[in-house]
Amino acid sequence: MISQEGRRYAERLETKLVEFCRLLRDAKLSVTPSETIDAVRAVGQAGFSDEQVFHDALRICVVKRSEDFETFEKEFRSYWQSGRKRAITADWASKGRRSRRRRADESRRASLEKGVATRAVSGSSSGGTNETRRAALGVFSPLERTQRKSFDGLGTKEVPSVRRALKRMTRRLATNRGRRSIASRGGRIDLGRTFRSALGRGELLTVERENRIVSRIRLVVLCDISGSMDGHSDRLVKILHQSANRIPASKVFVFSTRLSEIGDHLKGRSLRSAASEVSRNVEIWSSGTRIGSALERLLDGYSRYLGSHTVLLIISDGWELGELDLLTDRMREVRRRVSKVVWVNPLADSPGFEPAAAGMKAALPNIDFLGGLDIFTRPREFERVFGKAIGPGPAWGAGRTTNRQGRSGAQLLPSAKPGSFDLNPTIRLASLLCEQDDS
Amino acid sequence: MERLAQLIEKRGYVGDPEIVTAVYLSLTLGKPLLVEGEPGCGKTELAKVVSDVRSAELIRLQCYEGLDARSTIYEWDYLKQLLKIRMEEARAQSNEIETEVFGERFLLKRPLLRAVLAKGPNPPLLLIDEIDRADEEFEGLLLEFLGEFQVTVPEIGTFKAERRPIVMITSNRTRELGDGLRRRCLYLYLTYPSAEKELEIVKRKVPGIGDKLARQIVEVMEKLRKDDSMVKKPGIQETLDWSAALLALGRKDLDRVSLMETAGCVAKSAEDLMWLRGGVWDELLLETNS
Numbered sequence: 266m267i268s269q270e271g272r273r274y275a276e277r278l279e280t281k282l283v284e285f286c287r288l289l290r291d292a293k294l295s296v297t298p299s300e301t302i303d304a305v306r307a308v309g310q311a312g313f314s315d316e317q318v319f320h321d322a323l324r325i326c327v328v329k330r331s332e333d334f335e336t337f338e339k340e341f342r343s344y345w346q347s348g349r350k351r352a353i354t355a356d357w358a359s360k361g362r363r364s365r366r367r368r369a370d371e372s373r374r375a376s377l378e379k380g381v382a383t384r385a386v387s388g389s390s391s392g393g394t395n396e397t398r399r400a401a402l403g404v405f406s407p408l409e410r411t412q413r414k415s416f417d418g419l420g421t422k423e424v425p426s427v428r429r430a431l432k433r434m435t436r437r438l439a440t441n442r443g444r445r446s447i448a449s450r451g452g453r454i455d456l457g458r459t460f461r462s463a464l465g466r467g468e469l470l471t472v473e474r475e476n477r478i479v480s481r482i483r484l485v486v487l488c489d490i491s492g493s494m495d496g497h498s499d500r501l502v503k504i505l506h507q508s509a510n511r512i513p514a515s516k517v518f519v520f521s522t523r524l525s526e527i528g529d530h531l532k533g534r535s536l537r538s539a540a541s542e543v544s545r546n547v548e549i550w551s552s553g554t555r556i557g558s559a560l561e562r563l564l565d566g567y568s569r570y571l572g573s574h575t576v577l578l579i580i581s582d583g584w585e586l587g588e589l590d591l592l593t594d595r596m597r598e599v600r601r602r603v604s605k606v607v608w609v610n611p612l613a614d615s616p617g618f619e620p621a622a623a624g625m626k627a628a629l630p631n632i633d634f635l636g637g638l639d640i641f642t643r644p645r646e647f648e649r650v651f652g653k654a655i656g657p658g659p660a661w662g663a664g665r666t667t668n669r670q671g672r673s674g675a676q677l678l679p680s681a682k683p684g685s686f687d688l689n690p691t692i693r694l695a696s697l698l699c700e701q702d703d704s
Numbered sequence: 705m706e707r708l709a710q711l712i713e714k715r716g717y718v719g720d721p722e723i724v725t726a727v728y729l730s731l732t733l734g735k736p737l738l739v740e741g742e743p744g745c746g747k748t749e750l751a752k753v754v755s756d757v758r759s760a761e762l763i764r765l766q767c768y769e770g771l772d773a774r775s776t777i778y779e780w781d782y783l784k785q786l787l788k789i790r791m792e793e794a795r796a797q798s799n800e801i802e803t804e805v806f807g808e809r810f811l812l813k814r815p816l817l818r819a820v821l822a823k824g825p826n827p828p829l830l831l832i833d834e835i836d837r838a839d840e841e842f843e844g845l846l847l848e849f850l851g852e853f854q855v856t857v858p859e860i861g862t863f864k865a866e867r868r869p870i871v872m873i874t875s876n877r878t879r880e881l882g883d884g885l886r887r888r889c890l891y892l893y894l895t896y897p898s899a900e901k902e903l904e905i906v907k908r909k910v911p912g913i914g915d916k917l918a919r920q921i922v923e924v925m926e927k928l929r930k931d932d933s934m935v936k937k938p939g940i941q942e943t944l945d946w947s948a949a950l951l952a953l954g955r956k957d958l959d960r961v962s963l964m965e966t967a968g969c970v971a972k973s974a975e976d977l978m979w980l981r982g983g984v985w986d987e988l989l990l991e992t993n994s
Contacts, residue, residue, distance in 0.1 A: 297887060303733065307890075310732045311705065311725055318705075321722040325729055329886035331740060331893040 279305055282323075284553050284586055285344050289327060292336050300327050320345075414490070414550035416540035419499055423642050424536065427500075428507045430641045435482050435512055437651050438576045438605050443480030452476035482576045482604060484508055484515040487563065489581030490547070491521040491554035497611045498550070500638055501580060506531050506539045508578075516570045520559035521552035526567070556585050556624055557592035560599055568602070575603040580638075582612050585624025593627045600631035613637035708757070717753040718897065718904045719746070726892040727754055736850055736871035738886065741894030744939010747874040748833055750894075755829040760870060761822055764831045765815035767838035773845060777855055779812045806859040817855050819869040827867040836879040843882050850888050897940065899926050905940060910947040920958040921947050924988050928970065931984075935973050945969045960989060 286301040303326040311322040320341060328337045448455065455475035463469040486508045488501055509517045509531035517528045530542040556579075564571070571577070577599060585592055600606050610625065612618055614637035620629055629635075636650035708731075709724040727750070730737035739747045755762035765776060785805045792801050813821065815830065822828040835843070849855070853865040873889060875881060897905065899922050906918045925943050928934060938946075946969040955962045963985045971977040 295883065299887060303735065303890070306733055307729045310729060317721060318725055321725040322729060325722070325726045325890045325892060329738070329883075329889070329891045334893070 278308065280553070280555070280586060282308060285323075285340070286327060288344060289337065289340055292340055294328065294333050294336055296327055300329075303327070413548055414498055414544050416499065416502060416537075416544055419502065419537060419540050421536055423500065424503055424507065426644075427503050427641045428511050430644075430647050431484070431504070431507055431512055433647065434578075434607070434640075434651060435484050435576065438607070439479050439482045439574075441480060441482075441573055441604060442477035443574075444477065445480075446475040446477045449474055449476035480574055481513065482574050483570065483572070484512045484576055484578060485563075485567075485570050485603070486515065486517045486578045486580070487524075487559065488517070488519045489521065489554055489556070489579075490519045490550050490552075491581075491584070492551040493554065493582050493584050494580075494611065495551055497638060500641070502540050502543060503536065504580065504641060505543075506534075506536050509539075510534075516567070518559075518563065518567075519547060519549070520556070520562075521549045522555050522558075523549050524559040524562040524566075525549065553586045554581065554584050554624070555587035556581055556583070556628070557587045557589070557595050560595035561591065564595060564598055564602070571599070571602040573604055576605045576607060577603045578607045578609065579628075580609045580611075581624070582610055583608075583620065583622040583625030583628065585622070585627070589623055589627045592624055596628045596631040605633045606631060607634045607636075608632045609636055609638060609640065611638045614639045711757045712753055715753045715756055716908050717746070717749065718901050718908065719750070720897075720901075723750065723892065723894070726890060730872070730890050731758070731870060733890070734868050736873055736889045737892060738881075738889035739872060739874045739892045739894060740877055742896060742937065742939065743876050744937075744941050745894045745896050746940055747894055748831070751829065751831040751833075751872045751874070754870065754872065755831075758826055758829065758870065760826045761824050761828040762831060763815050763819050763822070763828050763869070764833060766833045767835050767842070769837060769839060771838045771842045774814070776814050776816050776842070776845070777849075778814055778817045778857060780806075781810045781812045785810050808860065811857065811860070816849055817863065819871075820853060820855050820863050820865040822865075822869065827865075827869050829870040829872065832871070832873045834876055835873050835885075836875040836877060836881065840882065843885050847884050847888065850885075896929055899923065902926075902940065902943060906943060906947050909944050910951060913947050913951050914956050917950060917956060917958065918947065920992050921950070923992050924958070925970075927988060927991070933979060934971075935975050936971075938970050938972075942970055942972070958989065958992060960986065963989060 282305050283301055286296045286304060289296045304323055307322040307326045308319065311318050323341070324334070324337055328334060446452075446455070448458070452474050453476070455473040458473035458475070459469070459471070462471060462473060486505060488505055490498065490501065494501065505517050505519070505527070508515045509528050510533070515528070516526065517531060518524055518526050525547060527543055527547060530546055531539045534542060596606075608625075608628065610618075610620070612622075613620075613635065618637070620626060620635065634650050636646065639646040640650050641647075705724065705728045708728050709721070712719070712724060712727070726737055726739075729735070739750060741747055751764075752762060754760075788805050788810070789801060792804075811817075819828050819830040832846070835846075850871065853868055854862055856862045873885075896902070902922045902925065903918055906913060906922060907915075910918075921943060925938060925946075929937050946966060949966045949969050950958075950962060953962060953965070964981065967977055967980050967985065971980050
């Protein structure tokens with residue numbers, strides 16, 4: 266019996282193994298899918314309670330020529346043993362300790378949960394002493410490759426255009442009217458003001474009308490910082506920084522294998538200090554891409570940010586390593602929850618771009634706008650992508666929607682000439698309201 | 705896996721943990737294990753030990769150039785068939801003679817078919833030894849066999865293995881093997897054991913040898929293997945032979961005389977022998993004793 270947690274570990278390990286095999290393939294080793302399958306099965310059989318065994322099992326299954334051993338060793342070291350392995354080892358180990366304690370308290374249930382990490386993936390029946398458990402988790406930890414990014418030499422060029430584009434985008438995409446209203450020529454009758462103005466003049470001369478204001482949108486940025494996006498990280502950090510600081514109520518996330526909210530590292534800081542803060546705190550740069558599970562995390566943990574006023578901006582090249590079904594499913598769910606989904610794909614800047622990456626294809630049906638990173642720097646590109654997105658005409662958000670012809674939110678009643686006196690303004694008003702209903 | 709390691713060690717096979725992992729995976733995943741390495745580093749021995757551990761019948765197919773389906777899968781026993789026909793003719797009962805002479809009785813089972821048909825309590829271990837000596841056509845034949853573990857005899861029908869035999873393939877790398885074969889196998893590369901491991905092997909396999917002598921032998925062997933001027937490098941078998949020889953001669957220590965006398969245990973070609981006797985021995989002796 267394997268608990269859900271265990272299954273998740275196993276799935277993650279599988280993904281990591283597949284990713285590792287792909288890396289080897291990139292390093293010109295002949296690793297076919299059949300070898301990848303063997304590797305996954307072998308680790309399942311041999312377990313990974315011992316790093317050496319884990320290493321040997323992988324090599325036995327994947328490398329079929331002794332000439333390739335060197336390449337394998339290099340890739341193995343950089344993939345499974347890089348980064349801040351030790352710190353995370355401690356983290357996992359403490360988790361293991363916690364579950365051991367639980368076992369002492371409640372005998373059976375906890376005992377199922379304990380051993381999960383080893384048993385689920387290794388399938389071996391050995392219970393494992395404290396020492397092996399720690400080792401097991403220690404080897405498991407580097408599965409999530411942790412890496413930081415330095416932003417030395419980050420210039421402030423492009424920042425103004427990024428800001429402009431973000432502002433224009435959020436305004437363009439704001440289409441939902443909120444509850445607050447503002448005087449306007451058309452729209453529904455503003456009873457309060459109509460009465461007040463009639464009172465002041467002693468007769469009902471004009472009918473004041475109002476319109477609901479288009480409320481601002483909340484921008485949620487989901488930025489891919491996996492290895493394939495490395496070439497764009499300077500631009501990305503500018504976009505993230507501007508989103509966090511210049512767009513009110515925005516939320517900023519980065520993801521690769523995990524999702525993490527980084528708004529707090531960006532807000533109220535200069536671009537440079539924000540960048541160094543991010544590089545100090547975010548450890549998942551240049552890892553694999555799992556858009557599906559990032560969306561899942563977003564839906565599970567941050568659903569309060571998602572609503573009819575939310576525009577979700579996803580910046581990713583769509584090279585999904587996770588399950589495509591999950592991605593399709595989560596994209597559909599996200600699209601249902603938010604107002605608009607904008608996908609910015611750096612690859613789309615190159616001419617002849619077609620959304621061919623598997624992740625991109627899976628997400629495509631649920632994307633409203635797809636553009637390249639150039640939309641942030643080239644107004645023409647911005648227009649091309651968002652040109653059709655025409656927001657509501659006169660009412661733009663509070664404050665900006667006042668009618669430029671002064672008080673012309675009011676409308677003169679056809680029969681009401683100045684000086685004439687209407688005995689029963691209430692009746693006139695009622696008839697006006699009926700007329701409104703008919704139209 | 706720990707149990708397997710213990711069992712292997714108990715049979716006197718001293719090896720790296722990687723070897724145990726490879727054997728374990730080959731057994732659990734049901735995949736053939738391709739073992740490559742220098743000659744004499746214990747590849748065939750490993751197969752023997754594994755068959756012993758699993759109490760599996762060891763079916764060995766020694767490869768050589770020109771190996772074909774006849775000598776690897778099956779062959780009709782023509783002599784017997786002829787004899788049978790003659791006998792039946794004499795008795796004038798030639799009605800069902802055709803079906804009879806193409807029965808299993810007249811089939812000479814070669815290793816691959818034997819592996820398929822093996823009836824023992826455990827699946828047999830099929831050792832395809834030194835596959836690099838066979839030609840590529842045989843490799844192609846093997847691919848098909850390793851995929852399905854079945855053999856078709858047109859006159860009788862198809863035999864399919866009830867239990868997958870354990871398959872181990874060894875190669876000395878005299879010829880590059882095809883990718884197809886490699887892909888179907890797990891891969892283990894054996895090197896010469898480290899000095900400590902070799903010492904352990906010597907002590908186990910040649911009981912009664914003195915500690916000092918064993919140490920000296922292993923040391924000399926290691927140096928010889930590092931030297932590229934030898935045509936045929938000595939393997940573990942040579943180490944053991946040499947140790948046994950020195951023990952038989954009652955030597956407790958390596959000296960010039962015993963070295964000269966027993967050089968034939970170590971060098972297996974005329975060039976090497978000349979090279980050894982032409983001064984290298986003395987150098988080695990000097991280094992070892994210092």
